[in-house]
Amino acid sequence: MKKNNLFLYICLISSTFLINGCDGKKTSDGTRLSQLPTAVINSYLFHTEPELLPFSKKIKQQQIQGSSSKTINYNEQGFVTNxxxxGLHGEINYDTAKYSYGMNDTRNVYAIVFDSSKNILGMKNNDNDIVASTEFDEQGRLVETTLSHFAENNVIFSSRIIYDNDHVELVLYNAYVPVDEKTKFPVLSQEKDVIYNDNEQIEKTITKTFKLSSNGDIIINENNEQEVELTETCTYSEYNQNNDWTKAVCITAGSESKTVNLTRTIQYD
Structure with a gap:
């Protein structure tokens, strides 16, 4: 799961209800993610990683604690609210169509353009510049998000989602620094594979960060393969009664090595 070096330590909310894990071999009850509204799934994928999607039941709050911590809250409809x-805080006001984002007292506020299903189509800053845009497929599923100068950042970040039926199968991440109006220089290229077990629960994610040459191209080795700089493999376990994982181990190998244990605490509606 992606980390942010700017994040500051925050205390976990003490009132969180801990969902106890159970045997990962539990049989699926047949209720699948596809039964959640597509716009709710899109809300998760716009704001967070695919491994934080619920198996089937709407989440009220989830916390992920490891070397860093995340707390995400949802409204009654299942949309991300904050x-x-x-220490990096985001808040979405669906009534005023405003998105607040930043750290401590330094916040940027953006105007959101929603569709009738409350999908985020885009966001603009106070100068009416587009800072976020999205694309959807024929089924209404989010397939691409682009952040441009979001939070006063000069980097353009994009993610593209590839589905296999109703599962997120692959996410491609790229980041660029604009050189001029027509040229942008690649600074990041990643891909995340999402793997499921026989019960359709998320079992593993493998995130590869590719090596880039001095001109920004992915380096191809003598075997005509893309050179990988880092590989993060996260294995998920201890699925609860709603088939959501509550424990994970993420192992990073390559130019740096580390192991992070994650605990996921979930409250449901």
Whole structure:
């Protein structure tokens, strides 16, 4: 799961209800993610990683604690309403169509353009510049998000989602620094594979960060393969009664090595 070095430590909310894990071999009850409204799934994928999607039941709050901590809250309809990621705070007001984002007392506020289903189509800053845009497929599923100069950042970040039926199968992440109006220089290229077990629960994610040359191209080795700089493999376990994982181990190998244990605490509606 992606980390942010700017995140500051925050205390976990003490009133969180801990969902106890159970045997990961539990059989699915047949209720699938596809039965959640597509716009709710899109809300998760716009704001967070695919491994934080619920299996089937709407979540009120979830916390992920490891080397850093995340707290994400949802409204009665299941949409993301606010989150704290180690001091980085985001809040979505669906009534006023405003998005607040920043750290401590430094916040940027953006105007949101929603569709009739409350999908975020885009966001603009006070100068009416587009800072976020999205694309959807014929089924109404989020397939691409682009953040441009979001939070006063000069980096353009994009993510593209590839589905296999109703599952997120692959997410491609890219980041660029604009050189001029027509040229942008690649600074990040990642891909995340999402793997499911026989019960359709998320079992593993593998995130590869590719090596880039001095001109921004992915380096191809002598075997005609893309050179990988880092590989993070997260294995999920201890699924609760709603088939959501509550424990994970993430192992990073490559130019740096580390192991992070994650605990996921979930409250449901």
């Amino acid at each position: 989150y704290d990621l180690e």
